[in-house]
Amino acid sequence: AQTIHQWPVAEIKAVGSPLSLGCTIKGKSSPNLYWYWQATGGTLQQLFYSITVGQVESVVQLNLSASRPKDDQFILSTEKLLLSHSGFYLCAGGQYNNQAPLFGEGTRLSVL
Amino acid sequence: GEKVEQHESTLSVREGDSAVINCTYTDTASSYFPWYKQEAGKSLHFVIDIRSNVDRKQSQRLIVLLDKKAKRFSLHITATQPEDSAIYFCAASINSNNRIFFGDGTQLVVKP
Numbered sequence: 001a002q003t004i005h006q007w008p009v010a011e012i013k014a015v016g017s018p019l020s021l022g023c024t025i026k027g028k029s030s031p032n033l034y035w036y037w038q039a040t041g042g043t044l045q046q047l048f049y050s051i052t053v054g055q056v057e058s059v060v061q062l063n064l065s066a067s068r069p070k071d072d073q074f075i076l077s078t079e080k081l082l083l084s085h086s087g088f089y090l091c092a093g094g095q096y097n098n099q100a101p102l103f104g105e106g107t108r109l110s111v112l
Numbered sequence: 113g114e115k116v117e118q119h120e121s122t123l124s125v126r127e128g129d130s131a132v133i134n135c136t137y138t139d140t141a142s143s144y145f146p147w148y149k150q151e152a153g154k155s156l157h158f159v160i161d162i163r164s165n166v167d168r169k170q171s172q173r174l175i176v177l178l179d180k181k182a183k184r185f186s187l188h189i190t191a192t193q194p195e196d197s198a199i200y201f202c203a204a205s206i207n208s209n210n211r212i213f214f215g216d217g218t219q220l221v222v223k224p
Contacts, residue, residue, distance in 0.1 A: 032210050043216040044156075044201065051210045059211075090155055100146035100203075101212060103156040 002027035006091050006104035013081050013111050021076040021107050023091030033074040034101060035066055036090040044090070050074060086111045114139040116204050118215030126223055131189045133218045135202035138183065142204040142213075145178060145185050150199040150217070159200075160187070192222045 004025045013019060025031050035047040046059045048066035056066045063082060067075045074091055088108050092101035119134045137145075146161040162169045162176040162185065169176045175188040189196055199219050205212040 034212070044214045046211075046214075049210055057210075092156075099144075100148075100158045100161050102158070103148075106155045 002093070002102050004091060004093050004102050004104040006089075006107050008107055009105070010108040011110070013109065015083055015111055016080050019076075019078050019081050019085070019109070021089055021091075021109075023074040023076075023093075023104055025072050025074075025091075025093040025102075028093065028095045030071060031093040031095050032101070033068065034092040035074065035076050036092065037062070038088040038090065040087065042087075047076070048074075081111045083111050085109060114142060114204055114206060114211070114213045116202060116213045116215045118202055118218055120218045121216065122219045122221070124221045124223060125192050127192055127194060129192055131192050131196070131220055131222070133187045133189075133200050133202065133220070134184065135186065135204075135215050136182075136184045137204040137213075139204070139206060140180075140183065141206045142183075143207050144205040145176070146203050146205070146212075147174075147176065147187050148201045148203065150201065152198070156201060189220075192220075194222050194224055196220060197222045 007022045034049045037045045050056045050068040064078045088106050090106045091104040094101035115138045117136050125131045143164040147159050148156040149159045150156045160171050160174045162178050167178050173190045178185045199217045201217045202215040
């Protein structure tokens with residue numbers, strides 16, 4: 001069965017500090033991977049997607065970057081956090097275009 | 113690009129009644145339509161999907177209808193229960209690319 005794991009579960013960070021969030025998917029080879037951001041009680045905003053190792057497409061620029069160093073790993077990062085980065089970050093993965101992506105449990109980020 | 117609109121931002125029903133959430137999409141190339149449920153403080157969980165080669169699909173108390181001419185699809189929850197209370201997201205995906213587009217979510221409240 002396909003599983004997707006995000007880390008950390010939650011973070012409290014200071015404005016201007018760096019951030020790295022991770023996502024690992026197991027049970028599928030060459031999955032499509034996605035990063036989403038959700039403000040508290042808000043809509044889902046797709047940030048990045050990747051269809052293969054080393055290739056990442058940016059959907060929305062929020063002073064964040066993403067990388068796919070391995071087939072099963074997707075990393076979201078920034079060197080300087082802003083207050084507006086607070087929210088719920090979700091990683092999702094799936095193998096085909098017509099298959100519902102599986103979501104990880106999310107990382108809740110508070111920037112103070 | 114594709115735009116998915118979810119018509120009801122909030123929906124309140126009595127326990128045992130049916131709930132209907134409506135979504136429209138813009139790109140006729142969209143061919144896959146998953147639905148997700150998000151309980152308070154949690155991630156998204158896939159509930160049901162429909163592909164463009166059918167116009168109706170049922171899974172227990174969930175029914176999805178697809179009207180390709182109107183570019184509209186809907187989620188029907190029959191015999192609602194308090195545990196159905198959550199945010200529901202509709203989504204649309206195009207076979208030829210690797211994007212999946214989400215609606216803004218509908219907060220469903222089932223009152224006892």
